[in-house]
Amino acid sequence: MFAKDCLSGRHVLVTGASAGLGRHFARTLARAGAKITVAARRKDRLGALAAEIRASGGEAHPVQIDVTDAAAILAGLDAAEAAFGPLHALVNNAGVADPRRILDIDEAEYDRIMATNAKGMWLMAQETGRRMIARGQGGQIVNIASMGGLIATRGLSAYGMSKAAVIHMTKAMALEWARDAINVNAICPGYVSTEMNDYFFDSEAGRKFVSTFIRKRLMRAEDLEAPLLLCTSGASRALTGAVFACDDAQGYTLY
Numbered sequence: 001m002f003a004k005d006c007l008s009g010r011h012v013l014v015t016g017a018s019a020g021l022g023r024h025f026a027r028t029l030a031r032a033g034a035k036i037t038v039a040a041r042r043k044d045r046l047g048a049l050a051a052e053i054r055a056s057g058g059e060a061h062p063v064q065i066d067v068t069d070a071a072a073i074l075a076g077l078d079a080a081e082a083a084f085g086p087l088h089a090l091v092n093n094a095g096v097a098d099p100r101r102i103l104d105i106d107e108a109e110y111d112r113i114m115a116t117n118a119k120g121m122w123l124m125a126q127e128t129g130r131r132m133i134a135r136g137q138g139g140q141i142v143n144i145a146s147m148g149g150l151i152a153t154r155g156l157s158a159y160g161m162s163k164a165a166v167i168h169m170t171k172a173m174a175l176e177w178a179r180d181a182i183n184v185n186a187i188c189p190g191y192v193s194t195e196m197n198d199y200f201f202d203s204e205a206g207r208k209f210v211s212t213f214i215r216k217r218l219m220r221a222e223d224l225e226a227p228l229l230l231c232t233s234g235a236s237r238a239l240t241g242a243v244f245a246c247d248d249a250q251g252y253t254l255y
């Protein structure tokens with residue numbers, strides 16, 4: 001589908017790479033030839049992932065970034081660029097969720113979700129865009145939103161709001177940075193079992209929930225590889241402001 005080396009020598013930074021989708025994205029992009037900066041808060045896990053990628057012939061460098069901390073983002077991007085040069089692409093993936101209903105989410109939890117998912121993605125993309133514009137060679141920004149940002153789902157109110165913000169941010173950045181040859185796109189995955197939700201999907205209630213999906217299955221991280229490679233590689237110079245719902249038809253049965 002994509003050339004094995006479609007990202008050969010390109011520097012891609014993946015946030016939230018210490019677990020779940022981000023870890024899978026980092027491995028996928030490394031296999032496509034990219035030099036990967038893996039970022040998150042848990043340094044030990046990043047070190048292990050970078051070592052694993054290097055052991056399989058790839059190039060990877062761990063950088064600790066808390067996306068809720070603007071100073072950490074600046075320092076992290078400096079460290080990433082010192083290791084592998086200017087960024088070709090950002091995979092803006094770090095995120096948190098809380099499945100409680102609206103009346104059970106207190107203010108502190110609402111703030112945590114928004115600070116990570118909406119403001120954290122904004123700060124990462126904003127600083128990346130600033131650097132890409134200064135360099136003058138364009139780039140690719142891929143925001144990992146969610147089907148929860150497209151449709152209202154019980155128990156995902158604040159989370160869904162944060163992802164709706166990411167979807168809007170994607171379009172706004174695509175518009176403002178179009179002249180700078182920066183493509184900004186969003187991927188909206190359906191449910192994939194990761195540390196974010198596996199306690200639920202491993203339960204009886206979780207299995208019952210999945211049985212209501214049309215295809216009666218969860219997605220796999222592998223199902224997101226095609227839109228990920230499409231958006232990070234810059235395969236089409238015209239692809240910007242797009243929002244890819246990639247959910248295995250789950251969205252028809254959620255709510």
Ligand SMILES: NC(=O)c1ccc[n+]([C@@H]2O[C@H](COP(=O)([O-])OP(=O)(O)OC[C@H]3O[C@@H](n4cnc5c(N)ncnc54)[C@H](OP(=O)(O)O)[C@@H]3O)[C@@H](O)[C@H]2O)c1
Pocket residue numbers: 015016017018019020021022039040041042043065066067068093094095096097116120144145146147188189190191192193194195196197
């Ligand atoms: N799994 C799904 O069903 C699903 C569906 C749709 C969308 N998504 C989205 O996909 C993305 C990845 O989710 P996942 O399922 O892979 O979840 P996960 O397994 O819980 O991983 C979340 C990642 O985000 C990082 N993270 C959280 N807060 C952070 C912060 N303040 N600063 C830096 N990194 C932070 C975590 O690393 P540290 O704790 O080490 O910092 C971890 O690497 C999220 O944006 C999520 O909303 C997931």
